[in-house]
Amino acid sequence: xxxxxxxxxxxxxxxxxxxxxxxxxxxxxxxxxxxxxxxxxxxxxxxxxxxxxxxxxxxxxxxxxxxxxxxxxxxxxxxxxxxxxxxxxxxxxxxxxxxxxxxxxxxxxxxxxxxxxxxxxxxxxxxxxxxxxxxxxxxxxxxxxxxxxxxxxxxxxxxxxxxxxxxxxxxxxxxxxxxxxxxxxxxxxxxxxxxxxxxxxxxxxxxxxxxxxxxxxx
Amino acid sequence: xxxxxxxxxxxxxxxxxxxxxxxxxxxxxxxxxxxxxxxxxxxxxxxxxxxxxxxxxxxxxxxxxxxxxxxxxxxxxxxxxxxxxxxxxxxxxxxxxxxxxxxxxxxxxxxxxxxxxxxxxxxxxxxxxxxxxxxxxxxxxxxxxxxxxxxxxxxxxxxxxxxxxxxxxxxxxxxxxxxxxxxxxxxxxxxxxxxxxxxxxxxxxxxxxxxxxxxxxx
Numbered sequence: 001x002x003x004x005x006x007x008x009x010x011x012x013x014x015x016x017x018x019x020x021x022x023x024x025x026x027x028x029x030x031x032x033x034x035x036x037x038x039x040x041x042x043x044x045x046x047x048x049x050x051x052x053x054x055x056x057x058x059x060x061x062x063x064x065x066x067x068x069x070x071x072x073x074x075x076x077x078x079x080x081x082x083x084x085x086x087x088x089x090x091x092x093x094x095x096x097x098x099x100x101x102x103x104x105x106x107x108x109x110x111x112x113x114x115x116x117x118x119x120x121x122x123x124x125x126x127x128x129x130x131x132x133x134x135x136x137x138x139x140x141x142x143x144x145x146x147x148x149x150x151x152x153x154x155x156x157x158x159x160x161x162x163x164x165x166x167x168x169x170x171x172x173x174x175x176x177x178x179x180x181x182x183x184x185x186x187x188x189x190x191x192x193x194x195x196x197x198x199x200x201x202x203x204x205x206x207x208x209x210x211x212x213x214x215x216x217x218x
Numbered sequence: 219x220x221x222x223x224x225x226x227x228x229x230x231x232x233x234x235x236x237x238x239x240x241x242x243x244x245x246x247x248x249x250x251x252x253x254x255x256x257x258x259x260x261x262x263x264x265x266x267x268x269x270x271x272x273x274x275x276x277x278x279x280x281x282x283x284x285x286x287x288x289x290x291x292x293x294x295x296x297x298x299x300x301x302x303x304x305x306x307x308x309x310x311x312x313x314x315x316x317x318x319x320x321x322x323x324x325x326x327x328x329x330x331x332x333x334x335x336x337x338x339x340x341x342x343x344x345x346x347x348x349x350x351x352x353x354x355x356x357x358x359x360x361x362x363x364x365x366x367x368x369x370x371x372x373x374x375x376x377x378x379x380x381x382x383x384x385x386x387x388x389x390x391x392x393x394x395x396x397x398x399x400x401x402x403x404x405x406x407x408x409x410x411x412x413x414x415x416x417x418x419x420x421x422x423x424x425x426x427x428x429x430x431x432x433x434x435x436x
Contacts, residue, residue, distance in 0.1 A: 015411070200229075203295070
């Protein structure tokens with residue numbers, strides 16, 4: 001594990017590097033130059049070299065970078081050498097999408113429980129896991145190790161349940177509910193606010209259209 | 219419409235402001251001070267004042283901000299006064315989640331078509347829309363106005379279909395496939411890379427755990 005502090009700007013870029021390096025490995029490619037990677041990723045080669053230097057990923061003249069070494073180092077920095085137990089709260093379409101996505105388990109994220117409030121959904125099987133009632137959620141968290149809670153439930157329930165889980169010492173929340181959780185500072189939260197994402201797209205589209213209109217008016 | 223160029227840092231924060239202002243309006247609150255909004259949003263009041271000044275959102279001493287004015291101005295900047303036609307390509311769990319999410323239509327994003335490759339899924343109704351075969355996608359795009367294509371399909375198909383849609387002059391892509399699309403520069407793309415989001419959460423969790431371990435040893 002690298003001990004040196006890596007800047008948050010670099011950390012932000014690591015998941016994307018990891019994704020490209022994973023793809024190279026899948027294709028059986030174990031060396032790549034910064035120029036080639038630069039072309040693929042649409043990032044300057046000097047940016048890539050600077051970023052990789054942060055954690056001892058030094059390319060060799062005439063050889064390039066050792067893909068599996070870089071892949072493993074970045075994986076360690078991202079904490080992917082752990083196996084995390086994930087519970088999903090909310091077994092609607094979004095919760096099911098997460099449960100059924102094979103890519104997560106391949107990265108060491110194991111879905112250990114799925115919960116829902118709807119009696120019609122409780123008892124159904126999703127990706128080989130029986131959906132449990134939220135009534136047994138507290139007991140489940142007390143008796144099983146839970147690292148990450150994915151919140152795929154309506155916003156009015158998300159905050160309350162997240163607070164309760166934080167009290168029961170769940171430390172990480174992957175929040176899909178369109179609200180901010182306001183949890184204690186000993187927790188970590190990653191938000192996926194789809195509505196905000198769609199607004200950013202709307203902004204880009206509207207900006208592009210108004211630029212074009214101005215050009216046409218000339 | 220505000221004509222002044224707003225910095226990308228401010229634009230990035232606008233969707234979150236818009237969400238809070240929408241919630242205030244839903245609760246019937248039409249004035250708020252920067253201090254109150256600051257407390258709610260966990261952003262400094264001076265940041266809020268600076269941001270709002272950008273588009274003429276000047277608070278008044280002793281009155282505060284006019285919520286519906288700010289809400290509408292930010293909505294205009296984000297292009298939300300348009301009505302956008304959205305097609306969803308990939309009617310799996312994620313595509314269904316998008317189609318069923320009421321919040322989008324409330325913001326003027328109208329789902330006008332859902333497409334899938336799977337013959338078992340084609341013909342089913344999702345949120346009152348019949349899923350069509352991807353074989354009729356090109357015809358649909360030629361005969362209907364499509365502003366945004368949401369890509370909720372596997373990555374090996376996403377790039378190819380996005381390129382084809384861009385040729386047919388679809389301008390905006392909301393990409394959920396774990397790949398970069400590499401589309402012509404006259405298109406706009408907003409990526410939602412769930413795997414990368416989960417890696418960022420993993421990083422935060424792992425960093426927190428290693429800080430704690432050091433403190434315990436210390």
